[in-house]
Amino acid sequence: MNDMRAFSLTEKTAIVTGALGLIGRNHCAALAEAGATVVIADVEGSPVQEFADELQAEHGMQALGVNLDVTNPDSLQAAKEQILSRFGTIDILVNNAAVNDMVENRSGGAEETSFENYPLDLWRRVMDVNVTGVFLCSQVFGAEMARQGGGSIINIASTYGIVAPDQSLYVRPDGSRLMYKSPVYPASKGAVIAFTRFLAAYWGVSGVRVNTLSPGGVENSQEAWFVENYARRTPLGRMAEPSDYKGALVFLASDASRYMTGANLVVDGGFTAW
Secondary structure, three states: OOOHHHHOOOOOEEEEEOOOOHHHHHHHHHHHHOOOEEEEEEOOOOOHHHHHHHHHHHHOOOEEEEEOOOOOHHHHHHHHHHHHHHHOOOOEEEEOOOOOOOHHHOOOOHHHHOHHHOOHHHHHHHHHHHHHHHHHHHHHHHHHHHHHOOEEEEEEOOHHHOOOOOHHHHEOOOOOEOOOOOOHHHHHHHHHHHHHHHHHHHHHHHOEEEEEEEEOOEOOOOOHHHHHHHHHOOOOOOOEOHHHHHHHHHHHHOHHHOOOOOOEEEEOOOHHHO
8 A cells, every 4th residue: 555545544533632732632633534433431420422423523534432341341332232232343543542731721739740749549540540541451352352352552651651751841931840740651651662662562363453652741830930931842843733643643553654662752842852
């Protein structure tokens, strides 16, 4: 296949977890634009079907909203049965659901977020969603792909799964510290990258490709000084826009990357190049 048809996702069913987040919505839109049937999956009580209806109206494809808990095997099994009953196959899984201590939604100041004071219960909660959630979703939905004889799993990691957080980014112009980036977020995303390699080796024989997409920071109403700090630290001189990952996601989901598995596709404006 040597033309743009390799990027088409027509007749493919894709699941996106954490679908109502900033990047999650763009992941869903990218898959829909490429022709996929998209399952909008997010936590219980989220307005998933509303967004599914919006996508369907805009792109003319099928979409389904599903509430699920990525840390609950029973919830995932019920979602799998619902999806298979409706669409018959599961072809693409985007493990996007995660807990992140973002600047714009931070909890705690410098003292509370320092490594020395980081709470064990929060460490466990983040690991449960960011690592166990990826494990369980891959186990439930990926096993169906292996049974079918093919599919693509895309695990969303982070630049902070590759390099340590640059704690200087979180220092205000007056020298005071807004926060520390937590120890658990990079630990969890590093685990996702390692787990991707495990699955790629394990399921290659079954035709299931497993890759990681590692995005950089996204501009999202952060204070101007933080955006400037991040832009200065990045060779392309800016934070990402929410739509900057759409092309990479479709590439990994589609036959355009058919000889690619176990890889980590880094899309970070060059942040990890320095």
